[in-house]
Amino acid sequence: MQRIDEEAGPAGRSSGRTGHVQYLATGDDAMPRFMMIVKASEESEAGVLPTREALVEMGKYNDELTKAGVMLAGEGLRDSSKGARVSFTGGRTVVTDGPFPGPAEQLVAGFWVIRAEDRDEAVEWARKVPFEDGEIEVRQIFEESDFPA
Structure with missing residues (x-):
């Protein structure tokens, strides 16, 4: 696993994202990939950021994933009011600006x-996430080899 600190950005340029870290796989690419999806909450949808303590704990968790050689990527997303949905029906597209209706979860x-x-190992990693409350969905990612040639 290779850690890329994007504070400096490519060629030494600042990315403007202090502390943002991207991880690249450098190990066994034959192991399956899993996405651990963090469900939103009323607080996250209101734009409330985690506490400094929660961010420190999350950093420790991310370091644990990295040291174990399993982390490929990880990011938090802004609330849905900053997003858009693109829907497809009969070949036509419709863009809907956030925030999105329905339960935050x-x-x-x-x-x-x-x-x-x-999957069991991926679930064990999800169980270690330092959340007080919340939900994480674990889903396996399709690999190129899953599709017919």
């Missing part, structure tokens, strides 16, 4: 992409 607030031996 049906929205996504962030994600990790990890490599794990199987």
Whole structure:
């Protein structure tokens, strides 16, 4: 696993995203990938950021994923009022600006992409997320080899 600190950005240029870190896989690409999807909450949809303490704990968790060689990516998402949905019907597209209606828990607030031996291992990693409250959905990602040639 290779850590890229994007504070400096490519060629030393600042990306403007202090502390943002991207991880690139450098290990066993044969292991399946899983996305751990963080469901939104009323607080995250209201734009409330995690506490400093929660961010420190999340940093420790991300370091644990990295040291174990399983983390490929991980990001938090802004609330849906900053987003848009693109719907497709009969070949036509419709763009709907956020915020999106419905329960906050049906929205996504962030994600990790990890490599794990199987779903059980991915679930064990999800169980270690330092959340007091919330929900994480674990889904396996299709690989190129899953599709017919």
